Amino acid sequence: MSKNVIVTGGAGFIGANFVYFMLNKHPDYKIVCVDCLTYAGNMSTLADAMKNPNFKFYKTNICDREGIYEIFENEKPDIVVNFAAESHVDRSIENPEVFLQTNILGTQVMMDACRKYGIERYHQVSTDEVYGDLPLDRPDLFFTEETPIHTSSPYSSSKAGADLLVLAYHRTYGLPVSISRCSNNYGPYHFPEKLIPLMIANALNDKPLPVYGKGENIRDWLYVEDHCKAIDLVIHNGRVGEVYNIGGHNEMANIDIVKLICKKLGKPESLITYVADRKGHDMRYAIDPTKIHSELGWLPETKFADGIDKTIDWYLNNREWWETIISGEYRDYYEKMYGNRG
Numbered sequence: 001m002s003k004n005v006i007v008t009g010g011a012g013f014i015g016a017n018f019v020y021f022m023l024n025k026h027p028d029y030k031i032v033c034v035d036c037l038t039y040a041g042n043m044s045t046l047a048d049a050m051k052n053p054n055f056k057f058y059k060t061n062i063c064d065r066e067g068i069y070e071i072f073e074n075e076k077p078d079i080v081v082n083f084a085a086e087s088h089v090d091r092s093i094e095n096p097e098v099f100l101q102t103n104i105l106g107t108q109v110m111m112d113a114c115r116k117y118g119i120e121r122y123h124q125v126s127t128d129e130v131y132g133d134l135p136l137d138r139p140d141l142f143f144t145e146e147t148p149i150h151t152s153s154p155y156s157s158s159k160a161g162a163d164l165l166v167l168a169y170h171r172t173y174g175l176p177v178s179i180s181r182c183s184n185n186y187g188p189y190h191f192p193e194k195l196i197p198l199m200i201a202n203a204l205n206d207k208p209l210p211v212y213g214k215g216e217n218i219r220d221w222l223y224v225e226d227h228c229k230a231i232d233l234v235i236h237n238g239r240v241g242e243v244y245n246i247g248g249h250n251e252m253a254n255i256d257i258v259k260l261i262c263k264k265l266g267k268p269e270s271l272i273t274y275v276a277d278r279k280g281h282d283m284r285y286a287i288d289p290t291k292i293h294s295e296l297g298w299l300p301e302t303k304f305a306d307g308i309d310k311t312i313d314w315y316l317n318n319r320e321w322w323e324t325i326i327s328g329e330y331r332d333y334y335e336k337m338y339g340n341r342g
């Protein structure tokens with residue numbers, strides 16, 4: 001049956017991949033993207049989607065209550081998937097305020113609209129960072145949905161605040177919600193402020209590769225398409241009021257990722273530069289995806305060895321996309337964050 005789906009944050013990394021995934025998987029659905037195009041949103045990413053008659057774009061901030069209500073009146077969505085967020089931990093350490101505004105108050109506005117106009121499902125795209133971190137010397141520990149919320153950065157705190165609000169809207173108002181908490185994604189359209197695309201872009205330009213601390217921090221990497229498939233399953237078949245962890249059992253230390261990128265691009269490891277550590281830097285993330293596997297049959301399909309090759313090829317074949325970004329206001333950001341990092 002045809003459905004109208006609002007995707008917020010669809011001009012960003014995961015949201016855009018989700019837009020393309022949904023247009024392809026559900027050709028009878030109407031996909032409505034709501035994105036205010038912050039530094040992280042990019043219309044060139046959505047250029048192909050804009051040619052599809054089943055896709056519509058609104059340049060609107062999710063904190064703009066009137067604007068959001070008007071979109072709900074026009075589009076009458078059945079499902080809302082909220083990706084829109086400030087997503088970069090380092091930026092949250094520099095300037096927390098906008099993280100609280102968008103990630104918490106924006107979520108509230110989206111859910112108020114869902115209450116006012118009625119909805120089949122409101123889905124909140126959250127993160128494994130709400131669980132804090134795990135120690136490096138306990139590889140037997142994983143995040144389950146029962147792991148207590150214990151955040152480290154303003155970013156993860158804002159995401160955790162939003163998650164609690166979503167669950168409160170379910171309990172208090174009966175809003176049909178679900179939440180997914182995913183590990184680190186990688187793939188096409190990943191903004192070059194994040195580890196993998198930053199290292200690919202710098203290596204291709206023979207620039208230093210800034211590794212925080214000793215590079216021993218561990219992340220659990222998932223190819224972005226596998227995340228999109230998981231969300232599609234949760235919004236259609238996941239239980240209302242539930243949280244689902246999404247992750248690939250693919251833990252890697254940052255330094256190993258950076259060395260792998262050097263090797264794949266034929267660049268010397270001498271480009272690697274150890275710089276001052278991130279404040280409050282989480283040591284290890286590792287998801288236990290048993291619940292989504294046993295309830296919904298989800299498993300990651302792309303192995304890291306294949307996913308990283310596809311990702312590097314994408315950055316090689318789409319230089320204009322990321323070169324345009326890094327030649328704009330990103331240059332000031334880079335100078336501010338890395339200029340005197342030492």
Ligand code: NAD
Pocket residue numbers: 008009010011012013014015034035036037038039040041042060061062063082083084085086087088102106125126127128159181182183184185186191
């Ligand atoms: P991103 O920074 O690449 O994209 C965010 C998008 O949201 C951009 O298009 C931006 O313009 C838009 N946006 C920001 N503030 C907005 C506002 N106030 N109103 C409307 N649009 C706004 O982020 P991403 O990496 O694609 O992450 C998407 C979501 O997934 C976030 O909620 C993030 O917390 C979550 N998440 C990300 C990862 C990851 O590895 N990147 C992993 C788990 C969860």
Ligand code: DAU
Pocket residue numbers: 087088089090126127128129182183184185193194195196198210211212213215217218219254278285
């Ligand atoms: O776990 C999910 C989270 O993954 C998402 O919720 C966030 O939105 C997303 O940004 C990501 O957060 P991280 O902080 O893990 O990602 P980032 O790419 O910023 O950093 C990955 C690791 O690499 C982290 O340990 C810090 C390190 N790093 C990062 C950058 C940008 C470096 O060593 N050097 C760098 O220049």
